[in-house]
Amino acid sequence: MNLSIRAKILGLSIFLLASLAVMAGMGIFELRSANERTEQLTMMTDATGRLAAQVRGQQAKLTRIERDLVLLKDKDKAKAAAEFDSVMRTRDELRQQLRDLRNPAIATKLEEMETAIKEYDELAKQVRTLALKASNERATAILTSGGAGDKATEDMFTTLHALDAELARRADASGLRIEVWQALAQIAQTADDEKEMILDDDPEAMQVEARHIEERKEVLRKNFAALDRGVTTSEEKRLLATVHTLYAAFETSHGKARELALENADVAAVRLVTGKSIEAVLKVGKASDEIVDIENAEAKAGQLAGASAYATARVLMVIAFVLALALGIGVSIVVSRYIAGAMANASSLVRAVASGDLTHTATVTNQDEIGRMLHTLNDMVENLRRVARDVAASATSVATGSEQMSATAGQVAEGAGQQGAATEETTAAMEEMAASVQQNADNAQQTDRLASKASSDAQESGQAVAETVSAMKNIAEKIGIIEEIARKTDLLALNAAVEAARAGEHGKGFAVVASEVRKLAERSATAAAEISAQSRQGVMLAESAGTMLSRLVPDIRKTAELVQEVSAASREQSTGIEQTNKALQDLDRVTQQNASAAEQMAATAAELSNQAQQLQTAVAFFQLETTRGATPAVRLPRAVSTRIPRIATPTKPVKPMRRPAKLASGPTPTMGRNGHAAARGIELDLGSPSSDDDEMFERH
Amino acid sequence: MTTMTTTLTSYITFKLGDELFAIDVARVREVLDLTEITRVPTSPPYMRGVVNVRGSAIPVVDLRYKFGLPPTPDTVNTRIVVLELELDGEVAVVGGLADSVHEVLELERSQIREPPRIAMRWRADMIEGLGKKGEQFIIVLDIARVFATDGSLLAEPAEAAAS
Numbered sequence A: 001m002n003l004s005i006r007a008k009i010l011g012l013s014i015f016l017l018a019s020l021a022v023m024a025g026m027g028i029f030e031l032r033s034a035n036e037r038t039e040q041l042t043m044m045t046d047a048t049g050r051l052a053a054q055v056r057g058q059q060a061k062l063t064r065i066e067r068d069l070v071l072l073k074d075k076d077k078a079k080a081a082a083e084f085d086s087v088m089r090t091r092d093e094l095r096q097q098l099r100d101l102r103n104p105a106i107a108t109k110l111e112e113m114e115t116a117i118k119e120y121d122e123l124a125k126q127v128r129t130l131a132l133k134a135s136n137e138r139a140t141a142i143l144t145s146g147g148a149g150d151k152a153t154e155d156m157f158t159t160l161h162a163l164d165a166e167l168a169r170r171a172d173a174s175g176l177r178i179e180v181w182q183a184l185a186q187i188a189q190t191a192d193d194e195k196e197m198i199l200d201d202d203p204e205a206m207q208v209e210a211r212h213i214e215e216r217k218e219v220l221r222k223n224f225a226a227l228d229r230g231v232t233t234s235e236e237k238r239l240l241a242t243v244h245t246l247y248a249a250f251e252t253s254h255g256k257a258r259e260l261a262l263e264n265a266d267v268a269a270v271r272l273v274t275g276k277s278i279e280a281v282l283k284v285g286k287a288s289d290e291i292v293d294i295e296n297a298e299a300k301a302g303q304l305a306g307a308s309a310y311a312t313a314r315v316l317m318v319i320a321f322v323l324a325l326a327l328g329i330g331v332s333i334v335v336s337r338y339i340a341g342a343m344a345n346a347s348s349l350v351r352a353v354a355s356g357d358l359t360h361t362a363t364v365t366n367q368d369e370i371g372r373m374l375h376t377l378n379d380m381v382e383n384l385r386r387v388a389r390d391v392a393a394s395a396t397s398v399a400t401g402s403e404q405m406s407a408t409a410g411q412v413a414e415g416a417g418q419q420g421a422a423t424e425e426t427t428a429a430m431e432e433m434a435a436s437v438q439q440n441a442d443n444a445q446q447t448d449r450l451a452s453k454a455s456s457d458a459q460e461s462g463q464a465v466a467e468t469v470s471a472m473k474n475i476a477e478k479i480g481i482i483e484e485i486a487r488k489t490d491l492l493a494l495n496a497a498v499e500a501a502r503a504g505e506h507g508k509g510f511a512v513v514a515s516e517v518r519k520l521a522e523r524s525a526t527a528a529a530e531i532s533a534q535s536r537q538g539v540m541l542a543e544s545a546g547t548m549l550s551r552l553v554p555d556i557r558k559t560a561e562l563v564q565e566v567s568a569a570s571r572e573q574s575t576g577i578e579q580t581n582k583a584l585q586d587l588d589r590v591t592q593q594n595a596s597a598a599e600q601m602a603a604t605a606a607e608l609s610n611q612a613q614q615l616q617t618a619v620a621f622f623q624l625e626t627t628r629g630a631t632p633a634v635r636l637p638r639a640v641s642t643r644i645p646r647i648a649t650p651t652k653p654v655k656p657m658r659r660p661a662k663l664a665s666g667p668t669p670t671m672g673r674n675g676h677a678a679a680r681g682i683e684l685d686l687g688s689p690s691s692d693d694d695e696m697f698e699r700h
Numbered sequence B: 001m002t003t004m005t006t007t008l009t010s011y012i013t014f015k016l017g018d019e020l021f022a023i024d025v026a027r028v029r030e031v032l033d034l035t036e037i038t039r040v041p042t043s044p045p046y047m048r049g050v051v052n053v054r055g056s057a058i059p060v061v062d063l064r065y066k067f068g069l070p071p072t073p074d075t076v077n078t079r080i081v082v083l084e085l086e087l088d089g090e091v092a093v094v095g096g097l098a099d100s101v102h103e104v105l106e107l108e109r110s111q112i113r114e115p116p117r118i119a120m121r122w123r124a125d126m127i128e129g130l131g132k133k134g135e136q137f138i139i140v141l142d143i144a145r146v147f148a149t150d151g152s153l154l155a156e157p158a159e160a161a162a163s
Helices: A005-071 A074-101 A104-133 A135-143 A148-168 A174-199 A203-230 A234-263 A265-274 A276-354 A369-619 A676-680 A688-699 B002-007 B143-148 B156-162
Strands: B008-016 B019-024 B028-033 B047-053 B056-062 B079-087 B090-098 B100-108 B127-133 B136-141
Touching: A005 A074, A005 A104, A005 A276, A074 A104, A104 A276, A148 A174, A148 A234, A174 A203, A174 A234, A203 A234, A276 A369, A369 B008, A369 B028, A369 B100, B008 B079, B008 B090, B008 B136, B019 B100, B047 B090, B079 B100, B079 B143, B090 B143, B100 B127, B100 B136
Parallel strands: B019 B136, B056 B090
Antiparallel strands: B008 B019, B008 B100, B028 B079, B047 B056, B079 B090, B127 B136
């Protein structure tokens, strides 16, 4: 879109304000819905109050039924108890509902109410138990409604009167009659006391009456004892025995009635109903009332606060919206005007730079983003100015450098030629060395063969010597046999001589023969001994010769090994020389590569010079100073020769390299008017430095 | 020739140590190589034992012991000289162990001189005389006496000096 910044800013502002209006509308709508929610909350509060009131009503009902439970007769009591339980269940359900609301405002009160209800329930349980017992009623029943106790009393009275009549017949029985009357009085009074006890509800009074009854029992026991002692006739005895039996029955039934009367459970139940239970009920009522009150108050307050907050927020929002609208429009107008002005300033500077004029700068008025941008633009112009100047200077340097590079390429080519010659000499020397190493290896091999032969010969000699030794030993053995024979002969001769001597004259001749034989034996023994000694010496000599030969064999072997090592070393040398030859070939190749690289370098130098001239032309585009016109500040150096010294490539790798062609050592021909590099229409300086070169070109 | 014959006596010569001894051949029955000598218990120390010569047992006396020489191990040259001796009127056959037995030698009686009374190593009554063969002295023994004597043959003074 091709809109101005001002239009864009205004559009943006309008969009933002519209968004603000939408947001305000949404806020108001939200406020209203919040208000509605508050009302809903109030309704919940109402539910709480209702439940609390219901709990209270159920509690009141419970209290009434409890009272009935205490006051009603046996049959109705069971009915009342059932009703009591059902009402209690209803109340507990309501309680549960109240708790389920989980209203935080009434938590404390609810807790209080719960405690009171628990207290009441505990008491109600006791009341129920006691009421169902109903002990007084049962005691009365025993004593009045035709129970065994009453009949026993009547019979006892009748029997006692009969006894009195019987005693009246005796003149000496007035004391006994007094005892009978006393017994009658005691029994009647005991029955009265018992009735009193049932009607009484004060435990202390009941205790007093119980004590009275005990005292009467004691008196009765004494009366009966006096009668037992006094009666004489059989009729009297019979009547007294009947009295004893009846009294025992009376004591059994009336004792039970007395116990029930003492228990007095009805009264305790009534007391509980009228005392603590009422208190607990009152507490429950109070707590539930308070809950209702709290809820009502809260609901009212919440409703009022919500409504007022809604009204205030609506007014504030409308005011804020109007203010924001006015402020937004004003600010967007001011800002867009300011930005447009600054932009125009910057664009005029950039236009000047685009046309190559680097002499202008923009005026910076303040330091905000736009000010900083103008400042940066100024820096950019300044840097461009410097770069243009540097590029011009560098172009000159590059031109000079390319000339020097050309000269260096010539030197490199010459160096490559010398290197080639040196490589050739080295190769020749290596060949000589290889020949002598080969000879060495041959000699070593021959020596090795000779040494092996000598070793095997020595071994054979050793064997021969060993055989000689064994032969000599054999001879020595044989000589031993000869010696033995000589000795035996000697002995025989001796014995013969003895015999001859003993024979006297007759043995003379025999004696001579024996003597001769003995002498012969002696001589052969001597000769054998000599041979033995000789052969021993021979064995010794042969053995020492064998030892020496056996010592000779390892020496010869060692020699052979050494010679083999020499041979191996020669082989390694030979390999080394081969490698050296290969390295020399590589060197030769590298030398050739160097030569061609030098050639390329010269070509590159020429190209470089050309490029430098182009660069200078390009830089001339920028106008750097206001004082001078549009003239390039850079002078071109002379052009560089593209003639390269050629280096002949050797045909064989390890052959002497021919001398490379003589490098162009004379004055370098320069590209003058004919040079292609000058084809860009650059003004060439054809002054003194290149005049000689030009002449040379002419001669060609 | 006959006179020569009458004056010549045959002797058998043997060696004990370095000394050369001679015994009248008439006393010698034969010379034997050293064979196995069976030791006889409770015999005197100079008795080496008995040897079996063609079925008869002959006692063997170690002459080195008899002549008071130190004992040496037997060699191949050690031999037994079998002697016939008259002892107490009976002929006894006894073997004498000698280091070596050499030869039968004829000596003239005149050549045998009386042994010197003094400075002799052995008792003089055992020795008939001193003969000579070349430069070597030969001690001619009265072998019957030698065997008749039970003890050592060393001279008394030497014995005394030794003790």
